[in-house]
Amino acid sequence: MTYMAARKARLLLASSLLAIGVHQGAHAETTRAPSLNGYGVSGLIDMPSGEMQPDGYLTMSTAHWGPISRTTLSFQISPRMSASFRFLGIRDWSDCMPACNATTFGTYYDRSFDFRYQLLTEGRYIPAVTVGLQDLAGTGVLSGEYIAATKHITPAVKATVGLGWGRLGSHGAIGAPFGERGRIDIGKGGKFNFDQWFRGDAAPFAGVEWQINDKLTFKAEYSSDAYVVEDKQRGTFRQRSHLNYGLEYYVNEWFQVGGYYMYGSEVGLTAHFIMNPKQRPMGSIKDTAPDPVKLRPSRTADPEAYSTDWVTQADAAPILITNLNKRLRPDGIEVEAISYSADRALVRIRNQRYDAEAQAIGRVARAMAHAMPESIETFEIVPVVDGLPASRVTMRRSDLERFENSPTAAESMRAATVISAPGSQAGLTYDPELYPDFTWSLSPYNRIRLFDQRGSPFKMDVGARLAARLEFAPGWVLEGSAVKRLAGNLGNIPPAKPSALQEVRSDVERYDANGDPAVERLTLTKYAYLGGDVYGRISAGYLERMFGGVSAEVLYKPVNSKWAIGAEANYVAQRDTDGLFGFGEYDYRVATGHISGYYNFAPGYHAQLDVGRYLAGDVGATLSVDREFASGWRVGAFATKTNVSSEDFGSGSFDKGIRLEVPLAWGTGRPGRKTYETTIRPFGRDGGARLDVEGRLYEAVRDYHEEGIDAQWGRFWK
Amino acid sequence: MSRSSLLIAGLLCSALAACGNQTEISPVLGAITQAAKGATTKAKGPAAPPAEVTRADLAQLKVPVIKGELKSGNATFYLVPISVKGNVQTWSTSDKLTVTFRDSVMSETRGFGPDIMQSSGPTLAQLRSGNSTHRRSYVYLDGGDQLIRISYDCTARSAGPATVTVVGLQHSTTHVVETCTANGASFTNEYWFENGGKLRKSKELLVSEWGHLELARVIDGG
Structure with a gap:
């Protein structure tokens, strides 16, 4: 083939997959997660709901209305348990109590922790029911407890009713079923306010959420929060109503925004960033294909190939290291040392690239199937971290050959693979070019x-x-x-x-x-x-x-x-x-x-x-x-x-x-x-x-x- | 280098990307650089359509060639065989996208992203018969590196004679349609067999969200 023809052939064989990657959402299709409220937890606008985010979800919400800004990180610890950490800022915070005329204003900052547990998941007739502790420790400015129930009425409409205590029981109370709420003993903070939880006045709240179409959701709620401190004591805003309503826009699974009219006097905005640690947004990892495992000829057909004469060859080790590294360097893996006998080879590898350790081991095993003399039947791979052998992964070469294209390739290969302690590291021949190994970087x-x-x-x-x-x-x-x-x-x-x-x-x-x-x-x-x-x-x-x-x-x-x-x-x-x-x-x-x-x-x-x-x-x-x-x-x-x-x-x-x-x-x-x-x-x-x-x-x-x-x-x- | 020029070099390093000889310093910056490159490429306007590849071009390779197309990705690629193990053949592009066939039926892929990691399915003879009931199962890796298996019940039925054109050459074939369903999901694969039984062209599922690979056997082996 001429040079030009060869070049053309190479270009031809390079795939033109530029467009791939736009829609890698394979397997990421899930039902829509419940929406979040202004406290960054599953809920309506300012009130919580009985729902939970899907297991493992990590959400970051930022909500702003009137003088109030809340930024919340929430994590769904398990399917029924979630926790939130919040940073709160309230502007126009009067320094005289109760609110008076001649005063100075500042911004009040506070942090709060929430914990929620779902008692019931939604069924055909029963609602999802969650109990929550809001701002459960420390200064307790946001402290409130609730039990909330949410039920779909139609696939697009769901209703929430709940009962709140603390600040969530501060408007429209129906009594104090569990006794009086004591004062918080703040001290140096950081203490759980056990004595307060579910004590004092309890008040009902409610709301509806209507998913108008794929993008828009309408929410309306009746709030049981009187904003006693913010409105009456510190004069940060005027609460004129207990009805809140607004629209939320579903940009995609990972980002949603909302706009609201809050408490008859303020405009509110929220943004929610949603991450699912269980699934990469782009789906399965994209990587170049590995080399197929190279099959050895059968021993009966070609007994010569299985000769063990190579073992005594003086330069066998450096040649094998060089050949392995030729295949593995493009994968970000380096073989740093090797030891072998006629039927067994051990390689020490550094994996600089693969987040999945199994993939690094799979790549090394394939490279060994190409580079190792036919007489070697047992592969031992020792991953090395900072010169420290971390384990030893042992497999038979014939299993690699046998299972590669099997319909049960992964399970069969795992069953045939042994992971053990690194064991003896004697008799290694190191790649002489590897030490000293110097790396440097200048980065922001x-x-x-x-x-x-x-x-x-x-x-x-x-x-x-x-x-x-x-x-x-090493x-x-x-x-x-x-x-x-x-x-x-x-x-x-x-x-x-x-x-x-x-x-x-x-x-x-x-x-x-x-x-x-x-x-x-x-x-x-x-x-x-x-x-x-x-x-x-x-x-x-x-x-x-x-x-x-x-x-x-x-x-x-x-x-x-x-x-x-x-x-x-x-x-x-x-x-x-x-x-x-x-x-x-x-x-x-x-x-x-x-x-x-x-x-x-x-x-x-x-x-x-x-x-x-x-x-x-x-x-x-x-x-x-x-x-x-x-x-x-x-x-x-x-x-x-x-x-x-x-x-x-x-x-x-x-x-x-x-x-x-x-x-x-x-x-x-x-x-x-x-x-x-x-x-x-x-x-x-x-x-x-x-x-x-x-x-x-x-x-x-x-x-x-x-x-x-x-x-x-x-x-x-x- | 003067002190100020050193400082400027340092600032450039920090601002543009990380410098150094480490293979993986700041992949975030790497990703941004890639995105920026993508943006500058785009800024030049739509890429010119690739020149038409002729049968003569492919024949010059002097090896069998399969032309592959991924309609959903608007991508065309050419595969040559790199490995044969019994009835399992792996074909590859030069930039390491591979398709593996078991008994000429697509069984695995690599390099696409959401690849078929392992699978079981019908034999070529079952499909060619135009009258088969069989099961298929595909195993994929999800976005959290867990293997997920999807199994389908399938039937293959002859859809009569059809003429297909593969890179400028017409072939008389029998068209076979395979329909697979599982829990409300379904897909259809298509096969075009020549009289001698050779599978000339096929349209086989990669993954439901991405659709099918169209695979046309352009240049046959000797």
Whole structure:
């Protein structure tokens, strides 16, 4: 074939699938989720309903009317249980009570937590019934409880009736069935207001929702909320009616907006962003096809092919590594070492690309079927993370050949695959070109501070981050990062709040302001597989923004178990706020460490308990509970209680928060291991603060353990 | 490089995308870059229709060729065989889109996104008979990487003779229509068999939301 003909042929064979990808909603078709209200929970306009969002949904709602702005993050923890975290702002907040003429106005900010439980799901005759606790802890400005029932009257019309307490029982009360509602004992906040729940006056509310067509929904409701504080006490707006009505526009499954006329005096707007961690918006991951498994000739037809002479060939190992890497590099996988005998080969791989570990293993297995001499029947694949072998996946080559195109390919292959501890790593030949392995990047970063009550509740810096990593031998990693601020408003140090504890975290503003540029981290770490099911790490240097020192960790995590146990010990000193190399500013040293237990107590539900000594020298425990999705999403909450009193801790009484981890592949629909993590603490103080060291072992190895691989096993053959 | 030019280089790096030698620094920026590229391509106006591919062009490849079309994606592609294992054949485009046939009936795909990961279905002889009742089952990966199986009850019936044109050449065929239903969902596959029994052309379901692949056997194997 001439060059031109060959070129033309290549162009011909390149598919023209440009248009694909527009409509990748395969399998995403679901019935429409219940609509959300201005509190960001399933409901009408200002009132809740008896419905729940579909399991796992994470919604972000922002609602604004008159002086009131609420932004709410809600998570459907299980089919019947949901929780919300809300940030509230009320403008025109008079500083004299009750509202008077000569006064100044400000904006009142508050945070609130809700919890809802669905007692009944909607049936043919019975309505969906939910009980809810709104703003169930702390200052309780929004506090109210309710029981709400919702029933479809026609497929397009549903009605809600409910009974509210607290602020939801403040208008049109019919009595106080469960006794008087006491005053909230706020203290330092963060306490559950058990004594208030469902006490005091109860008042009915009701509403209807009519889905006019695919896009428009009309809502009307009668509200039982008298807005006593906002209207009568603080004079932020005038409530002239208890009827609210409006229209909502369904842009798509993931975005909806609404406009309302509220309480006879104000115009309201809402926007709801809806995410389903169980399903990528674009459906199944799109990736190039793998090479088909290469079949070996039958041993009887071609016994020569099965010769084992190659085993003694001096340069066999480097040739095999080169051949494997030729096939695997386009897939973002590197073979770093190999060992073999006549009928068995082990490869150590680094997976830089596949969010689904099973897919990386599937790709390596196919590459081995192409590159390995015919006499090799057993494939062993050892995924390596930071030089740490995480597990060993063993399969027979003939099973790979046999099951590839079977109608039960995935199930059959899984049944024939063994996932075990990494085991002996002796006799490896490394790719000589792999070490030292140097990577660097210069990328933008942002740093966000929420809920800063001195000024704006949302502050942010943006800038550039220079990061570099040198793995100079397997498991030996020297890495660091530095940042330079380019713009933002974290530069001003607000007046210091006195802390009864060492300012291990509360001085974050000083680090934000003074550290420009700052060395965030500069560490030398050794990761080691200690044999059996035991992994180890030791790190030294500038471990995090505020502390430097040494950190050592061991982890016991059997490959096939739902639990693990680990221990971490650190001796650290508090760094100077200029983000450079000194420790003199605070002259504070502390030994800190934890014993940690990890337990996957139900499919997709994970708990972690850390018991030990925290940075301020306080002693206590942290419980974290997360919902984990095969897609890589993680949504969870944590709370830490130590021997620091509520008084000494300050606002919030104890450390707690919610955390989110979102995989990029969920949004792009392409393979990738990058995830975004964020932790939201309503009150970040010095009690219960843990060292933020990188490279903790549990998260590094568990992806390649049985549950991690099996969660996305279907992608083995992708 | 002066200090200020270093700074400018750094700013550009930050503003445009991440720099460095890491393979996966900031895929968000990668995605934005891709989107931007898409936008600039679009800005040039609609792409010129691809030049008509002739039978002679394809014959020059000197290998069997199947012309594939995905009507819902307005896409055309050409496949050549890359693997034969017994009655299972895998065909591929040069940019790694593959279709696998079991006994000449499409059984798997890769590279499309919502691919048929595994399946079971009728034999070619059952379809060719124009009088068959059989089951089909398709397994897909959903948007959360879980395998979902959809099974259908199907019948294949002859729809009489038909002439089909495949890249400039007419073929006399028998048209067979396969109708499959499951829980209210249904789809129809079509097959065009030549007198000798050769399957010349077919229209087979990829996934219900996307529709069918049309597969025309243009250049046959020696």
